[in-house]
Amino acid sequence: MNKKIGLLLSLLFLWFFIGPLKTVQAQKVYQIGTDVTYPPFEFANKNNQYIGIDIDIIKAIAKEEGFQVQIKPVGFNAAVQSMEAGQLDGVIAGMMITPERRVKFDFSQPYFNTGIIMAVGKNSSIKSFRQLRGQKVALKTGAAAAAYANSIKSKYGFKTVTFDDSNNMYQDVVTGNSVACFEDQPVMQYAIKQGTPLKIPLKPANKSTYGFAVRKGHNQKLLQQFDAGLKKIKANGTYDKIKAHYLGTKHHKAPAQPQEDRSFFGLIKQNQAALLSGLGETIWLTVAAILFATIFGIIIGLLGVVPNKFCQGLSTTIIYIFRGLPLLVLALFIYTGIPSLTGQKIPAFLAGIITLTLNEGAYIAAFVKGGIQAVDPGQMEAARSLGLPFGKAMRRVILPQGIKIMIPSFINQFIITLKDTSILSVIGLLELTQTGKIIIARNLEGFKIWAIIALIYLIIITLLTWLSNWVQRRMQA
């Protein structure tokens, strides 16, 4: 049994470290961040592959200049923060070149012209900013359009509410919760063409351009290659072809095919590959996290019961810190906070495992400690009075009894860990929840997809609960 665990641990260890090494090939691979969905610039097609003007442009440039890119659709705001932390090499995400942004980023030559517009409901009578007084306006976090809107907010006296993606921003206007939103012109035009029931009453307020961004002072070679490549693809016609493909008169109606089956079963069948992949990642994360959290928790728990004041204090402090920190904050701290300090990238999966190990491990430590302390103190007294040293007494008498007490809590923690993996969607891990977000970003079937995702979680948790009950019955027998 111990051998098998050792083997599994070694395999996991190798997987984490050999895995990234695999990507060291002849060509340099850059990690490029982009939005979860921002058609026509980046979005997922029916097979959940990423396409769009930005994607096609950077891939074409990469081909010309001889490097490779890995697209990380983590969301606009998340991409920017990840890049600032050094986790991503660059961001191409319909990002407007602004003087404020030039302080933190170096931009390529502009690769697309745009402007900021206001969109309102299809049947709205709003035709000027003055009509926004006292009303709510929806914005997208970190977007240039949002910055523009915030700059005129007090002048025109409207309130704002922010969302992390464009889709949710549009929906807020569609549902009537907000009366208007601010967006980049080509993106809004594209969305309206795809059927979003909004309209653009005014001409663009702020003509601008999109650029490819890197962290100021870093990745200068990549930036130069982008500029050189952009020149080339403009010269050889690739650029125009890409533009025409998405914005031309004969462009396809992706992402949402009208024939797409919108029933529950249709949606499940349609997206089963993505859902299974997301579920697989969730389970992988859960199993790995529980493994490491258990080891961590047992060590810290035992530290809390050895007869040494320093060890006990250390154990109490660690449990206190990692039970007290919200999991979300811990995940972001480890994924973006630490790399900013050390300058070293951490793969998202590893950051996720570390987060869960620390958080779940702290809870496990608490009930390991509690389980041991729940054993009648007379047991330890009898063992010590026979001359058994502390360690032997623990091993032969206390721990066997303590473990029985801990088992229900362990199974419970397994279930909690599974649910907590969904929080890791915030660092871009493609587990089940993030998969749901991307599917919905593409087909806008929010209610149905979330219902399906919720059902999948419930099924897995029910299976785990049955397992827990079975184990507890066996323990009592």
Place this chain on the structure above:
Amino acid sequence: MSIKVQVTNLNKNFGTNHVLKNVNLTVQSNEVVVIIGPSGSGKSTFLRTLNRLEDPTSGNIVIDGTDIAQPNANINQVRENVGMVFQHFNLFNNLSVAQNIMLAPQELKNLDEQKAAAQAHHLLKMVGLEEKFAAPIQSLSGGQQQRVAIARALAMNPDLMLFDEPTSALDPEMVGDVLQVMKKLAQQGMTMIVVTHEMGFAKEVADRVLFFDDGQILEEGTPTAIFDHPQNPRLQEFLNKVLNV
């Protein structure tokens, strides 16, 4: 006769509570010393400091030449030679009767399983429970459990046995069996220090009886002296309450 236990100026505080006040005691080998006294007098605490289940605040406790009150004393080694029997038996719940008895000799004396089992059989025979060798301890009555506990303590071949109110948690009809085993031990020459309320046992078996009250030994002497001619008024009061039910 050599000195087994020498306690000098022993004090124990629990916070501000001064529970043992300058206790002095000498116990010779083969002696049976019985400690009586009211609840809260500190007699159990005193017994527990003799194998350092309680840490003394000050004073010396010399057992077989080793002062266990010193911080650098090898307490595990001393404990191998001092057996203890608890009021609530404290048998190991995760082990069978035989495993309870065999654990310490196997772990500490590297006895192989055969020898340890043979010894367990022998000890169980001595306490009258040979047929319970493989039984789970939960299947035993209180009196049987206590006798197994005595066998467990004897498995390490101690020179000194401490008994902390060994029959106080037993139904009256089982008390006799346990006292019988203790009597046998005394007859075999074991050095014993027993905290108990069983005056009959004290009268019959003790070489010396100590009256403990308010953290001190107020009177000590032979059973006859203590029970028939008590001097200390508090002892007289105590015996009055206990013997005239």
